[in-house]
Amino acid sequence: MAPQHDDARERLIEGTCELLWDRGYVGVSPAAILRRSGVGQGSMYHHFKGKSDLVLEAERRSAALMQEEFTAIFAADTTAFARISAYLLREREVLRGCRVGRLVADPDVVVDDQLREPVRETFALLHRFLAEAIEEGRAAGEFAASLDADETADTLAAVIQGGYALSRAEQSVAPYERAVRGALALLRASAPESSARTDH
Amino acid sequence: MAPQHDDARERLIEGTCELLWDRGYVGVSPAAILRRSGVGQGSMYHHFKGKSDLVLEAERRSAALMQEEFTAIFAADTTAFARISAYLLREREVLRGCRVGRLVADPDVVVDDQLREPVRETFALLHRFLAEAIEEGRAAGEFAASLDADETADTLAAVIQGGYALSRAEQSVAPYERAVRGALALLRASAPESSARTDH
DNA sequence: GTCTATATTCTGATAGAC
DNA sequence: GTCTATCAGAATATAGAC
Numbered sequence: 122m123a124p125q126h127d128d129a130r131e132r133l134i135e136g137t138c139e140l141l142w143d144r145g146y147v148g149v150s151p152a153a154i155l156r157r158s159g160v161g162q163g164s165m166y167h168h169f170k171g172k173s174d175l176v177l178e179a180e181r182r183s184a185a186l187m188q189e190e191f192t193a194i195f196a197a198d199t200t201a202f203a204r205i206s207a208y209l210l211r212e213r214e215v216l217r218g219c220r221v222g223r224l225v226a227d228p229d230v231v232v233d234d235q236l237r238e239p240v241r242e243t244f245a246l247l248h249r250f251l252a253e254a255i256e257e258g259r260a261a262g263e264f265a266a267s268l269d270a271d272e273t274a275d276t277l278a279a280v281i282q283g284g285y286a287l288s289r290a291e292q293s294v295a296p297y298e299r300a301v302r303g304a305l306a307l308l309r310a311s312a313p314e315s316s317a318r319t320d321h
Numbered sequence: 322m323a324p325q326h327d328d329a330r331e332r333l334i335e336g337t338c339e340l341l342w343d344r345g346y347v348g349v350s351p352a353a354i355l356r357r358s359g360v361g362q363g364s365m366y367h368h369f370k371g372k373s374d375l376v377l378e379a380e381r382r383s384a385a386l387m388q389e390e391f392t393a394i395f396a397a398d399t400t401a402f403a404r405i406s407a408y409l410l411r412e413r414e415v416l417r418g419c420r421v422g423r424l425v426a427d428p429d430v431v432v433d434d435q436l437r438e439p440v441r442e443t444f445a446l447l448h449r450f451l452a453e454a455i456e457e458g459r460a461a462g463e464f465a466a467s468l469d470a471d472e473t474a475d476t477l478a479a480v481i482q483g484g485y486a487l488s489r490a491e492q493s494v495a496p497y498e499r500a501v502r503g504a505l506a507l508l509r510a511s512a513p514e515s516s517a518r519t520d521h
Numbered sequence: 522g523t524c525t526a527t528a529t530t531c532t533g534a535t536a537g538a539c
Numbered sequence: 540g541t542c543t544a545t546c547a548g549a550a551t552a553t554a555g556a557c
Contacts, residue, residue, distance in 0.1 A: 350531075350532060350533075351532075351533060351534080352531075352532070352533085362534090363536095363537095366534070366535080371533070371534070372532090372533065372534090
C-alpha cells in the first residue's frame with residue numbers, strides 16, 4: 122500500500138525481530154534497534170509510536186513466520202507420527218531458543234495482553250496441529266488409545282520449549298536433542314504393537 | 322563466621338533472588354534490589370563488588386534451594402514411577418516459572434560461564450536423579466525396556482521448563498498441567514503390561 | 522520521511538561523611 | 540557497616556531543522 126520501498130520501516134521490524142529473539146523485551150533498546158537497522162532515530166518515531174509499538178509489530182512478524190513454518194509441516198500427507206516427528210526434528214537454532222517462546226520470559230510482555238497475544242496465538246495454533254495429529258494417530262492405532270490428545274500435544278510443545286532451556290544451560294545442543302528423541306521414543310513405545318514397528 | 326545478624330547482606334541476597342526470578346538479569350537493577358531489601362546503597366557495595374557479584378550469590382542461593390527440594394523428593398523409598406510422579410506433580414508457582422531455569426533466557430547469563438554455572442549444575446543434578454529413576458524403573462519393568470534413560474530424563478525435565486512457557490503465554494496453569502499429565506501418561510503407557518497397571 | 526539536537530529518567534558505580 | 544551525595548553513561552522520547 123505504501124509508495125514502494127517503505128524500506129526503513131521494514132528494516133526496523135526485521136532488526137527488532139532479531140534483537141527480541143536474542144535479548145527479549147527489556148534487553149532491547151531503541152538505540153540498539155537503530156544501530157542494527159541502520160536507520161536514524163527520527164525515522165523510527167515517524168513509523169512507530171515508540172518501543173512497545175515497534176515491538177508489537179515485530180512480535181506479530183515473528184509469530185506469523187513461525188506459524189507458517191509449522192502449518193507447512195503439518196500439511197504433509199503422511200502418517201500422524203511422521204508429521205509429529207517432522208515437526209520435532211525440524212532444523213532449529215537450538216542455542217538461540219524460540220523466537221516466539223522467548224518473549225514470555227519477560228514480565229513486561231506477560232503482563233500486557235497485546236504483547237502477549239502473538240505468543241498465545243502461536244502456541245494455540247501449534248496445540249491444534251499437534252492435538253489433531255495425535256487424535257488421528259490414536260485412531261489409526263499408531264499411539265496408545267489411552268493417550269489424551271490435548272495433554273500429549275502440550276507435552277510435546279513443552280519438550281521443545283524446555284529443551285531450549287536445558288541446552289542453553291549447557292551451551293550444547295545435546296540436551297535438546299535427547300529431550301526430543303526421548304519424546305518420540307515414548308510416543309512410539311505407547312503404540313499398541315510397539316515392538317512390531319520399524320523406524321520410519 | 323560473621324558477628325551474627327549479617328542482616329543487610331542476607332536481605333540483599335534474598336531480595337535479589339526474588340527479583341531475578343521475576344525479571345531476570347537485565348530486568349533487575351541495583352536500585353530495585355535496594356528498594357525491595359530495604360537497605361541503603363552503600364551497604365550493597367560494601368558486601369558485594371557490584372550487580373553481577375550479588376546476582377551470582379543469589380543464583381547460587383536459588384540453585385541450592387531447588388537442588389535441596391528435588392534431592393528430598395528423589396530420596397523417597399518408593400517405586401521409580403512414584404518418585405518421578407512426585408517430582409512432576411510437586412506444587413509449583415507455575416505462572417512465575419522456574420527460578421533457576423528463568424536465568425538462561427538472558428544472554429548476559431548464558432554468555433558468562435560463572436553466571437551460567439548454577440543453572441547448569443542444577444539441571445545436571447536433576448538429570449542424574451531422573452535418569453537413575455528411569456533406569457531403575459526400566460529394570461523393574463515399570464517402563465518400556467526400549468527407553469533410553471538419558472533421553473527420557475531430558476524429556477521430562479524439558480516438559481517442566483517448557484510447560485512454564487506455555488502457561489505464561491496463556492496466563493493459565495492449564496497448559497502446564499496438561500503437559501505434565503501427558504508426560505506421565507506416556508511413561509505409563511510405555512510399560513510392557515501397561516493395560517494391566519492401576520494408578521499409583 | 523529522515524536527520525540531528527535535546528530532555529528526562531534510570532542504571533550502575535564511586536566518594537566520602539558518619 | 541551504613542548512609543547520602545554525586546557521576547558518567549544509557550534508555551526512551553520529544554523538538555524542530557531539512
